Amino acid sequence: MIGNPTPVCSCCGTPVPDEERIDVRFGLPDAALDVPEDARHEVGVAALLRVDGAGSFIRCLLPVRLTGGTELVLGTWMRISDDDLDHAHRIWDDPAYRGLTLRGAMANAIMPWGAGLLDAPATLVVRDPDEIPYVDGSDDELLRSVLTTTWDRDDVLSRFTHPLPVPVRTPLDEHWSVERSRGFTARVVDGTHRFLTPGRTVHCDVFTDRIRRGPEEFLTALLNGAPTVPPERQITEDTGNGIRHAFWTVATPNGRTQHELYGFTVDRDGNAAGVVCMWDKPDDLAWALHVWRSVRGVG
Incomplete structure (x- = not known):
């Protein structure tokens, strides 16, 4: 390729x-x-x-x-x-x-x-x-x-799981899609979409609110148990059809520094998509924010 x-x-x-x-x-x-x-x-x-x-x-x-x-x-x-x-x-x-x-x-x-x-x-x-x-x-x-x-x-290129030289919009289910960055492999493991390249990883999941709360309430439920981060490490935005929120932090799995962003996008129909971006270089936050903001409803 x-x-x-x-x-x-x-x-x-x-x-x-x-x-x-x-x-x-x-x-x-x-x-x-x-x-x-x-x-x-x-x-x-x-x-x-x-x-x-x-x-x-x-x-x-x-x-x-x-x-x-x-x-x-x-x-x-x-x-x-x-x-x-x-x-x-x-x-x-x-x-x-x-x-x-x-x-x-x-x-x-x-x-x-x-x-x-x-x-x-x-x-x-x-x-x-x-x-x-x-x-x-x-x-x-x-x-x-x-x-x-x-x-x-995108319909054709998203079917190829090996790295591609261009970003590709990839469906997560019938409600959501996300941009898979250039150079990433793709696979689905136990329902989770995983995109990987050296130094960067993305996990994507979808959720359904069975009790049909509003977007803000559903987001609150999705964030239950999330770590507390300072205001400068989180963003909440109106999408026009719901709400999205992301926060980022630093973890040390096995003593290795790893930067992580957790983001959710929730619509008014009780559907949500979550992304977890993990990366090695501190300067890659802009990339992670781009992946989170690339989540959009299908149709």
Whole structure:
């Protein structure tokens, strides 16, 4: 995956990359994930692979248009015949590579389209002799749609759990979403969304007020048992549809200094989202406040 850092974000000081192209790479075809390493054989170059018992594969680029003028380029794999693999190997460093055209089947399930793309027939062509081939067309309706439709940027990117070079708005449930900062991995553990990168961690949870108190009363209940902090270490803001509150403190787990922000956003319908930001560098408070303020209602 490739990201190109550019200017610094005015709200939190994080480098903001060029969002016009995002590259994401699948390391192996799905069929090669569970086979022993000695069953995978590169054929001349890393883009050509023969897998014992699974067949022959070529790495290729699948371009996907996203909203906001972003192009997602997926480095994925296509299953091809053994003869086509040998042919591609013979001409890989030859001028004839410019004219390479191959037919095969997609070899990775790619979210948000999932298994629907696996084994979809596709045509590969070389667009640039300095790049691996591109998926150029398909008789499969879904893959053809992937190639020709402009897809919602956050809906697609939020499905990738590994670090991305741009921030991505990520749904927490049907009521709330939050911005996942660039460079963070994502996973859900026991209902808690966890975003991690070296030196920074975010945990997000959602809550429902079964007795339907007002936002201020529900916030008070959520803050029950919270530590007392001085006024300069807390903020309360009106959101227009409720209230949000955050406070920050310093902890010393295992003798290590850790900065922590606890924030809640409560709406008038009895729904709330909570974020916990933990970081190592004192100057990252602006980033934590940005994450807390990025929580918003869906719809």
